Amino acid sequence: MNIAADQNQSWLEQHTHAPVVGQELEWLKNLRAEALAQFKQSGLPGIRDEQWRHTNLRALKSNLYAHSHGSSTKVSATPNSTTRLVFVNGHFAPEQSSLHESDGITVTDLEQGCRDQSLHLQDHFSSTLPTQQHGFTTLNTAYCHGGYVIYLRSGTQAASVLEMLFINTAQDDDSLTNISHTRNLVVAEANTRCRIIERHQGEDGSVYLHNTITEIIAGENAHIDHYKIQQDSSEAFHIGGVFIEQAANAHVKSHNISLGGLLTRNDICCNLNGEGGHIEMNGLVFGKGRQHVDNHTQVNHLVPHCSSDEHYKCILDDHSRSVFRGRIVVAEDAQLTSADQQNNNLLLSANSEADSKPQLEIYADDVKCSHGATVGQLDPKSLFYLQSRGIDQQSASELLTFAFANQVIDRLEAECVREDLTKLIGGALLHELEDLL
């Protein structure tokens, strides 16, 4: 047996006591068995895989993992107006969650959702995943033990923001690292609308691995605004996936904000399956210390008359590093596609690094596609301009850094998110100017 096979076997052994849910459901059991078989074939990805070339998983693989069966971690009380589900180490924490059920809208946890036969989750579970999946995705299918389910029946709109809070903690036993696999499903039937804010958090300094996948199935003319705000512990590993299927005239916005984590990898993929669909992808990375953030995005234009609009910006300080791979595929039939992709990277230190890889594959001949990638530093002319107005160099740098981030923040419609990010990225000076920005 070679080392890789050894390692994969060891991974499976670490999952022997995984607290999976829905074991009594035949369809889920089958899906899990299939995924497990796939994992045994592929194992975890490594540096030799093209899609993981820039992301070294050695530190992640060197840990010995164990599941945590819940925790006493408490979160602050839910604001009255919002629906909030809380997951601690991937397990649903009903006592800390507040559900606002209304006609036609179901917001529940994965276990309940799978059991609720009226939701027919067997038709949707794993339906958005690509045929070629990496080992974390198959592991997630095989062992997911928590997550949220949002089901919107035709014509319904969620009255409030749906907030999903994922909190992970360290293991009590230092020799073990906490691992959790969460799977979230959003099924929006025709003419529906909702805004989902996923927050990922952990006590700073704690080590854990959170492997989380969100599947979004947007029916005809569904409008879904999905935020993923990752503020994990600076020692944490975060492996994430957002997989989106869109029917005709569906509008989905995927916002992906990475502020925390030691190593973060996101795969965000969207299939535009019906005419008139629109996907907007916004990303913001603020790396410090030795943080590594790898965002792989893919938009598949499969039919005519769809549009995609993608803006990813990375700010990198200290020894941090970002990887961006943005792939846009325009199928032969997808005439009159409009696709734009921008990736801009701002290096604040000489030791930071950005790798940007835009990939356009266009098989149709009547399309409008554009892309751009930049890597740069703060503009000395702009710094002098601000300094000549009396603003000191430190504040001028902060203002310009924020200005860079603000070009993405400005695109976010959720005011609470904009405010949070202004505070987190802008610092004191910007907080004071908040109402004027």
Added chain:
Amino acid sequence: MLSIKNLHASVFDTPILNGIDLQVNAGEVHAIMGPNGSGKSTLANVIAGRPGYEITAGSVEYLGQDIAGLEADERACEGIFLAFQYPVEIPGVSNMAMLKAAINSIRKYRGEAEITAADFLKLIRNKAELVEMKQEFLKRSVNEGFSGGEKKRNEILQMAMLEPKLALLDETDSGLDIDALKIVAQGVNALRGEDRAIVLVTHYQRLLDYIVPDFVHVLSAGKIVKSGDKSLALKLEQEGYSWIEDELQQAS
């Protein structure tokens, strides 16, 4: 207010200014003219403290203090303002946010309390009126998507907001149509006062019809080669710079 003695300066190690002497007193308006490449803009940028613009000999004293050791922001806080020849676009920061940050930074430097939100809004509305700038421009990102004329008006708005003691205007008139020129002049003239001084760097006498200078200096090859009153500017307009060069040659 400003006392420049035998100033030599380099721009990224290329010598540009070769011994400038200039005395500017409070209440005065000085125009600096001269052919392209004579060092007019360099002089303005050296006084404002632009990085890369180094004083290699001589001195620049402002209000009795040698300013060579001060950073650009410290000079601004001391009351020096530079209206840029090419104002910089800063996407993501609104005009208002930048101006509030600037005003509070200057107040902090002077040990004064921060401006209140209400006072700030009142001030900016007043000053925007002076340069006939619409409210919507205040909320837009600094200079982003502004026309050439709008950018120059924005420089004057910033100057009016910060109320400097010494205003340096670097070719603020270039690229302006006659209406915009009048608005800019109106803004500058409103700032004129006994305790302020203005230095205009310009190519054209046209601006000086609206902002009448007390002194006109001609710069050539990094030196002031001739000084006079506003009639000097008129003569330059009619006859160009060659007669000065001839005079200089005859003198040598």
